[in-house]
Amino acid sequence: MENFKKYIIEDLSPEPLFIVDISWNHKGLKVNLESESGLYKVGLLFDETVYLYQDTAESYKPSWRINSSDEYYPFYYSEKSEMIDRLKEDVEYVKDDKIIHFVIIGLDDVVDVLTTDMPKIFKL
Numbered sequence: 042m043e044n045f046k047k048y049i050i051e052d053l054s055p056e057p058l059f060i061v062d063i064s065w066n067h068k069g070l071k072v073n074l075e076s077e078s079g080l081y082k083v084g085l086l087f088d089e090t091v092y093l094y095q096d097t098a099e100s101y102k103p104s105w106r107i108n109s110s111d112e113y114y115p116f117y118y119s120e121k122s123e124m125i126d127r128l129k130e131d132v133e134y135v136k137d138d139k140i141i142h143f144v145i146i147g148l149d150d151v152v153d154v155l156t157t158d159m160p161k162i163f164k165l
Contacts, residue, residue: 048116050162054081057113060147070094072145082165089158092128102151117144128155
């Protein structure tokens, strides 16, 4: 979690969230999350450039493992990460682009998104 900062969202439920859907459409990359109780639902829309996203089972991302529900927070971002460095090495035309590594931590999944802008947040 080095170099990553919390992406603060007003009125965010303290309940841990499940990632229930990830989809692409003409508006962009949309990620829907829901609390375990089902009472709180939130969506994120990445409507600018998304270079890539990766959905990984939480058990395969030990660096993001949350050991206590008191420590849980679902959204982080950084402008410096190994994933950004690898993308810039592999893809010549993005070498000088500003890229944000946005991380969504669900109860079962971790989603990494490399994008140009922060997502739009909306309640479902």
